[in-house]
Amino acid sequence: MGIRLLKLLVTGTNKPPAVLNFNGALHLVFGPTDTGKSYTLDCLKYALGGSGRPKDIGHSSGYTSVALQFKSDTNVDYTVFRSVVSDESILYEGLHEIPPSIDIPPIKPGIPELLTSLSGARDKKIITGKGAIGNLTAGDLRYFSMFDEMKTLGDIPLVGKDRKLQTRYRSALSLILSGTDDSTTTLPTSTKDNTIARGQVQALDEEIKSLRSGLPKDAAKPDLQEQLSRIDSQLLEMSKYLQVNSTQLQSLKETRQEIQSKIRDLNTRRSAATEAKDRFMLLDHKYHSDLERLHTLKTAASVFASYEARPCPLCHTDISHQTRHAELAETETQTVSTASIAEMAKIESLRAGLAQAIKDLDEELGQTASELTILHSQDSENLSQQSALLAPTSSTIKTGISALSEQRTELSLAIRDIERIEQLEKRRGEFALRTKRQTQKIERNVASDAQAICTRILHLLRSWAVPDVESVHLDLDDADIKINHRQRISYGKGKRGIFLAAYAVALMENALARKHPHLGCVAIDSPLVTYKDPKYGDSEDALDDAVKDKFFDWLANRQEHGQVIILENEEPNAILLSRIPHTEFVGKYGAKGRKGFIPIA
Incomplete structure (x- = not known):
């Protein structure tokens, strides 16, 4: 399942195209700051249906279209074109550098639906909020596959700060981990449903009060039924006589x-x-x-x-x-x-x-x-x-028949109203339960999958020579991991980035191996921060240069499922670089070579 990225193209009128070839394999993009690495990741997310347009980096002005070529796991090629001006997105089968002629019709409905289908997420349900359930979307898949510098190095757990989205991200992570969606989960009533239920209770109280006002004083259903039975007997006697x-x-x-x-x-x-x-x-x-x-x-x-x-x-x-x-x-x-x-x-x-x-x-x-x-x-x-x-x-x-019939009608109506009151009181009880606020308790069986990815994270971090890593645990509430029983975000930038890289890769590998929903690729911006800030001395949060070498060595030898794209300031040594598919940006004032993602004269 999932997709593999082939080529990213950014074009504009009278502008030389900005092209980055991934070739469906792992890829390293490195170079100094302000060369367009983060802009590249913004373009990837935007092409794959993200809502945020790529941020203008100065020399990107005039580039109005983003195109992304990718391949499905069944080797079907696709190209999506998206306008930076109108946000319009058009999807085609096949590889194209410009929108094809009208003879080739676009694919409907579009990129979000295709991504959920290719990633095994179609019709998968997740809890999106209190008392609400919805589909796992392409946005959820992007969230756990595309990591910009802020998510990689920031001090906010992956669940985010937006309370409205936290439940959604926890549910999406659980589905990616276990492959089991929330379609069978019993949900508490939402705040909206609570309000509706209170209105229903009030309306039912009014109707019950109105019905009771029309009943005889101290009317009891058994007594009325007995009277009705006597009248029916009298009418039967009269009917026999007349017959x-x-x-x-x-x-x-x-x-x-x-x-x-x-x-x-x-x-x-x-x-x-x-x-x-x-x-x-x-x-x-x-x-x-x-x-x-x-x-x-x-x-x-x-x-x-x-x-x-x-x-x-x-x-x-x-x-x-x-x-x-x-x-x-x-x-x-x-x-x-x-x-x-x-x-x-x-x-x-x-x-x-x-x-x-x-x-x-x-x-x-x-x-x-x-x-x-x-x-x-x-x-x-x-x-x-x-x-x-x-x-x-x-x-x-x-x-007389007339008098008896009139009495029977009155009794029947009274009994009907009492039965109606009984039904309304039953419904009132049901709605009254919904008016009470309930804590949403969701139990998910993700233990085995969580253990599997934690084991893989620990293996990766040790293979990258990250020091002092003794244990890794998954914290579903934060949708993040704990290292040595500490939250990932409690460490400094250096370790936060490398920890997140191991987490993202392990999550992808586990999902693809078990055929759980996943985009099939990860793109991580700035996972390596290896400097030691003299202001803090030998901080435990700074990584040794050896980590960089081990990381790039792993990247060069990686054979597992899923495409890994790294955007990094750090440059591997020449030997490793020769073994890693890469694109180097030398910067505006650098040596000969590509200045950045956007062509600069």
Whole structure:
């Protein structure tokens, strides 16, 4: 598992590329201060997904892109390009010095996901905080693989000072050590969950209080259930009674429907007959008026000839001068009288027929009234028979279905509310437990792996001739080691650096040998501080030059799994240097050779 770094390239417009070849093997980068060694490590971390951009070292201005070529343990080549301006990262399969054409699509989703996959960390869970669990990320892998000068020589344990990250780093170290993640760990509630639980308890208390306010005073669930049982028995008795008479009752209801239908038909017929009679009576009255008018006309015609002609009382014109006088004179009054008599006879004949029709309607109305009387009597009798069937025969039935049903509903609702209260109180108890702050106690079985890497650290330190190293222990709380029962950071810079180098290498070798998650390489800045500060005399914290030689000899002969990259001020002797793949930076004012990581004219 893991990756091997091949080449680092930093480029910019109109800038000569800065290139460092690692070739997938161990590599030493050495040279004086301010030659870009730390900048090189910043670029490695940035290319591998780190959030911090490489710090500007003056002559790095104008370099805007970092590219890193690396190989997986299955020998698949990859190249990642990342912009120092936008932080955009693009990943491709294959080796490229510039982003390839659009014909070669980038790999999705990107470098963080690829690193976790290649390092055996995909879907591995770690505890990231109190009551919280998450995935082991590429950032966790980088943290235990890339060591800048501050982490190497600083006086802060690897767990760091940020309390928010300490739990995460302890969990990540445990996973790298043991290969067992925290997916099955039972977690205490987080602070956020505590707050949510308190809100839930308050809401449940309000709901319980509301439900109790609607219950009868001193209502007990067993008493209510007993009352409900009695009502159910009463309703069952009533149901049986009604079921016995249901057939006869249904027959009476069907008969009454027929009676009601006939009554409706007869009422319709009676209304129609009454309306027809009213119209006929009105017509007879009209005929009577017509007869009186014709009789008057007949009488006037008979006496008209006996009247003397006289002048007009208004204009005094003699009647003989009137235009129609001659016509009137010619009209025979007998004709008028005869016509009136004929018309009167016709009307009398019509009245006779109308009188017969009215008589027929009166007979029909009488018959209808008689039939209605009989039907209403039958309807009344039918209702009486139904009432008799429905009449209660016991005190239970006298109570009535409606009243019993209402009582049953009230009792059922009360019992339901009590059961709801019981459920809410149970949930309240569960949430109440979550409101209590709990200490997160995590037990991990890392003893055998911890012993293995401590043994390896001790072996490395002794092979490097680091003096006075008697024991090495792992402190999971600090995510760091103790030397001779002292914290690593309690020593001076010289020993802190060399101790951390042994720790980082042993951790990587153990993880790769046991196929535990790891990036597969380590890069360590300034592990060797061999000076003796005259201010402190022969301090135990300063390392002898022999340590440097032993360290570089180990580096030259190293055959174990994993890639080791060392960035150091110290230079090995010529014999050792010839055996170690290396890159030397001579500095701005140094002898001939490469001035630094960034090309300087």
